[in-house]
Amino acid sequence: LDLTSNLFNRKVSIRLSPDVLLHQCGRGSYMKRLNTFNFYGQVDYNFGDFSINVSYTAKDKLLAAGGHMLQYRPDSWGAGITYGNGDLYVSFRVSDIFRTRTTHVHDFTFDNYVNRQTLNQLGRSFSLNLSYTFGYGKRVNKNIEIQSLPEITSGAAGS
Numbered sequence: 001l002d003l004t005s006n007l008f009n010r011k012v013s014i015r016l017s018p019d020v021l022l023h024q025c026g027r028g029s030y031m032k033r034l035n036t037f038n039f040y041g042q043v044d045y046n047f048g049d050f051s052i053n054v055s056y057t058a059k060d061k062l063l064a065a066g067g068h069m070l071q072y073r074p075d076s077w078g079a080g081i082t083y084g085n086g087d088l089y090v091s092f093r094v095s096d097i098f099r100t101r102t103t104h105v106h107d108f109t110f111d112n113y114v115n116r117q118t119l120n121q122l123g124r125s126f127s128l129n130l131s132y133t134f135g136y137g138k139r140v141n142k143n144i145e146i147q148s149l150p151e152i153t154s155g156a157a158g159s
Helices: none
Strands: 003-007 012-019 022-024 033-035 038-047 050-057 060-064 069-073 076-084 088-095 101-110 113-122 125-132
Touching: none
Parallel strands: none
Antiparallel strands: 003 012, 012 038, 022 033, 033 060, 038 050, 050 076, 060 069, 069 101, 076 088, 088 125, 101 113
């Protein structure tokens, strides 16, 4: 489910994406999958050429393959600020604001095979995006008339 709402003359935008419960079961032990509550939310505030946003991703546990596979991801908060005036675009984003250490677990156990992967992350993630458009396709001066050649009427050649 993905819910989006724009409020206050489109200055505030709210997006909520909850996955309440996913349970799949079929014949055999490999088709069993259980994913409990997962949630993503984001709030954007726009003023002038600026936009500020805050996002939240809830922790997630996944049990699959008849209990032989377990995955875990902790919750995280993110924030960002963006400036864009049509030609110039600058965006700065910080993920995992309140935590400097996270652990993601992927555990697979089956008969005589065991695979456990643990990803330990230290610090936070910062990203800076910068782009500039040089006005391609824009008319720089209104007095300049753009005309096509009279002998070219189509891209298809005929005889």
